[in-house]
Amino acid sequence: MNKLQYRLRRLRRWVIDRPFPRKTLIADRYEVKERIGAGSYGLIYLCRDLKTNNDCVMKQMRPSRRKENPRNYECETSIMEQLTHPAIPKLLNCFQYKGHLFFVMEYISGESLETAVFENFEKYNERQSLQTIYELTDPLLYLHDNGIIHRDIRLPNVIRSDGKLFLIDFGLARFIDGQTNAELDALEHYPEEIKLRRQINFRSDFYAMGHFLLYLLYSSFEPEDKKEQTWQEELDIGDETKQLLKRMLQIDKPYVNIRKLRADLERTLAESK
Numbered sequence: 692m693n694k695l696q697y698r699l700r701r702l703r704r705w706v707i708d709r710p711f712p713r714k715t716l717i718a719d720r721y722e723v724k725e726r727i728g729a730g731s732y733g734l735i736y737l738c739r740d741l742k743t744n745n746d747c748v749m750k751q752m753r754p755s756r757r758k759e760n761p762r763n764y765e766c767e768t769s770i771m772e773q774l775t776h777p778a779i780p781k782l783l784n785c786f787q788y789k790g791h792l793f794f795v796m797e798y799i800s801g802e803s804l805e806t807a808v809f810e811n812f813e814k815y816n817e818r819q820s821l822q823t824i825y826e827l828t829d830p831l832l833y834l835h836d837n838g839i840i841h842r843d844i845r846l847p848n849v850i851r852s853d854g855k856l857f858l859i860d861f862g863l864a865r866f867i868d869g870q871t872n873a874e875l876d877a878l879e880h881y882p883e884e885i886k887l888r889r890q891i892n893f894r895s896d897f898y899a900m901g902h903f904l905l906y907l908l909y910s911s912f913e914p915e916d917k918k919e920q921t922w923q924e925e926l927d928i929g930d931e932t933k934q935l936l937k938r939m940l941q942i943d944k945p946y947v948n949i950r951k952l953r954a955d956l957e958r959t960l961a962e963s964k
């Protein structure tokens with residue numbers, strides 16, 4: 692593709708993905724209050740549901756991406772409609788409107804852990820980091836027990852509301868037996884790190900949780916030395932936590948089941964009292 696073709700493609704995408712402005716009424720029911728996100732596959736709006744008079748979150752599939760990834764909407768909604776857990780937003784509605792695909796979910800008012808760490812500079816010590824991870828294993832246990840892998844556990848996808856953590860964004864989630872051959876082939880060409888995160892295997896979520904834990908631990912890290920070192924060298928953490936991390940990150944024998952990870956977290960937390 693030459694430069695002109697590339698630019699035209701971007702312009703075309705920009706035009707067809709233009710978000711709905713504030714106050715737009717969608718499907719005679721949802722009034723757009725503001726756009727709160729624009730991911731690679733979806734545009735996310737905070738809306739007022741005029742039927743229930745509650746705030747809600749509406750996700751619109753980016754029209755430009757529908758052909759590339761026709762399964763995304765189907766996967767995300769079919770997974771979300773099966774979920775009932777206090778730490779996961781409920782799916783409220785799925786519909787088509789003027790040729791666009793939408794779904795609506797419960798609004799979790801709060802801030803993401805990404806905002807907490809990178810904008811509000813919250814610092815998590817070792818114990819708080821482990822406690823946060825442990826709290827997240829609760830919805831994760833529920834997902835894994837239902838044969839679902841989230842595949843995108845990251846700071847922006849965890850929202851803290853009234854002191855409780857919520858797991859959002861099921862755009863990459865898949866059922867354990869849901870990997871198509873095309874997806875498997877596509878993964879072959881990605882770097883190792885992406886493969887470890889995206890394989891349809893419970894280990895992918897543990898790997899992501901390992902990175903999550905590292906981000907939290909680094910929030911309170913004060914470098915003494917300018918020399919860059921590995922996390923094992925520079926983080927001042929206990930051996931138990933190191934061992935947990937090594938297994939989550941698949942440096943040592945990987946965790947294969949969430950119950951074992953939870954048990955190890957419980958033991959490490961009990962010992963660190």
Ligand SMILES: Nc1ncnc2c1ncn2[C@@H]1O[C@H](COP(=O)(O)OP(=O)(O)OP(=O)(O)O)[C@@H](O)[C@H]1O
Nearest residue numbers: 727728730731732733735748780797798799860862
């Ligand atoms: N249920 C919700 N309650 C509150 N905020 C939400 C909710 N769902 C999504 N958001 C907000 O919208 C943002 C984008 O949502 P989401 O991550 O689901 O979209 P996405 O298209 O998959 O984005 P990305 O490609 O960046 O992952 C989130 O980071 C969060 O701030």
